[in-house]
Amino acid sequence: MLLLHGQNGSAHNWDHIAAELKDEFHIIALDQRGHGESDHTRDGYAVDAFASDIQKFTSAISFNTYALVGASLGARNGIYHAGDCSNHLTHLICLDYGPEMSVSSAKNQINGMNDRRLGFRSMQEFVESSMSANARPGLDYYANQARNNLRLNYAGKYVPKHDPEMFWINGSFGAREVPSLWDKWAKISCPILELKGQDSDFLSPEIISKMRHSQPTMQLTEVPDSGHSISSDNPIFLLKQIRDFLVK
Numbered sequence: 001m002l003l004l005h006g007q008n009g010s011a012h013n014w015d016h017i018a019a020e021l022k023d024e025f026h027i028i029a030l031d032q033r034g035h036g037e038s039d040h041t042r043d044g045y046a047v048d049a050f051a052s053d054i055q056k057f058t059s060a061i062s063f064n065t066y067a068l069v070g071a072s073l074g075a076r077n078g079i080y081h082a083g084d085c086s087n088h089l090t091h092l093i094c095l096d097y098g099p100e101m102s103v104s105s106a107k108n109q110i111n112g113m114n115d116r117r118l119g120f121r122s123m124q125e126f127v128e129s130s131m132s133a134n135a136r137p138g139l140d141y142y143a144n145q146a147r148n149n150l151r152l153n154y155a156g157k158y159v160p161k162h163d164p165e166m167f168w169i170n171g172s173f174g175a176r177e178v179p180s181l182w183d184k185w186a187k188i189s190c191p192i193l194e195l196k197g198q199d200s201d202f203l204s205p206e207i208i209s210k211m212r213h214s215q216p217t218m219q220l221t222e223v224p225d226s227g228h229s230i231s232s233d234n235p236i237f238l239l240k241q242i243r244d245f246l247v248k
Helices: 011-021 047-060 073-088 103-115 123-133 139-149 164-170 172-176 178-187 205-214 235-246
Strands: 002-004 028-030 066-071 089-095 150-152 158-160 192-197 219-223
Touching (some): 002 011, 011 028, 011 139, 011 235, 047 073, 073 089, 073 178, 089 235, 123 139, 139 150, 164 172, 178 205, 192 235, 219 235
Parallel strands (some): 066 089
């Protein structure tokens, strides 16, 4: 099983999920380009570059047949990869993302950048700030994220490891990639499970309808007690969905 994290995350976003599934699957979680311990790049963050990374990575580690689980950006990149490499995929599970995001969600992402903290005086401050914004994942989850997704900079502040250039994916640059993502979506031949966060606006009814039209066999499940961050908001529900879908 290949796990792909969301935007501004890292492979460690999946630690709690992988711990539960490690006796059932051979699991690899990837730090995608510009995230975690992977390098930032001047070549940018086009979806075809992410997909090329996935193809080269899976080939290098001899992952010839696998299930792919992608959250948000990971689902976006996974869709593009699956459109070209469905022969290697047994299943594709997308967490609250499709070939495009809703207009309202894109606006919220862009507007929210102005409110994001640039740094923290301590890891504990990060945990407290994260809990204030969304308490569902819990203290242990955020403490793990602080340890693995922050670095201490020259000014003595804890700042995110991800490349801030990732931000442009949410605007006009990402919008230009939507047609090619729909094209790849239509070419996917493995079983697809789409999980939508109950309280998330990333997938509009119009987008879901278009996804179903292109992939009539797609399974869609709404995740209760969850926003966009399904893997941390409701991991117990996610684990059941993964197990049920992959044993079919």
